[in-house]
Amino acid sequence: xxxxxxxDDIEQQLKIIANNKQLAVSEFVLSLLTTALKQQEKIETxxxxxxxxxxxGCIDDAPxxxxxxxxxxxxxxx
Numbered sequence: 001x002x003x004x005x006x007x008d009d010i011e012q013q014l015k016i017i018a019n020n021k022q023l024a025v026s027e028f029v030l031s032l033l034t035t036a037l038k039q040q041e042k043i044e045t046x047x048x049x050x051x052x053x054x055x056x057g058c059i060d061d062a063p064x065x066x067x068x069x070x071x072x073x074x075x076x077x078x
Contacts, residue, residue, distance in 0.1 A: 014028060014029060
């Protein structure tokens, strides 16, 4: 069990929205927290590979050994 101190203006907004949705305020707040936690889990499980999906394979004429051949990096940063 948890107790929260919520500012009066936010409490009023929660009561209005919960009433419009025909929910108890506690049910509405629980649904908001559940949704936020699920979204956070999705954010935390996204890898760099997932984010780069659109760019993978977008260069048609790249050398096949580009990721392992150090010769391609000669002069880089100079």
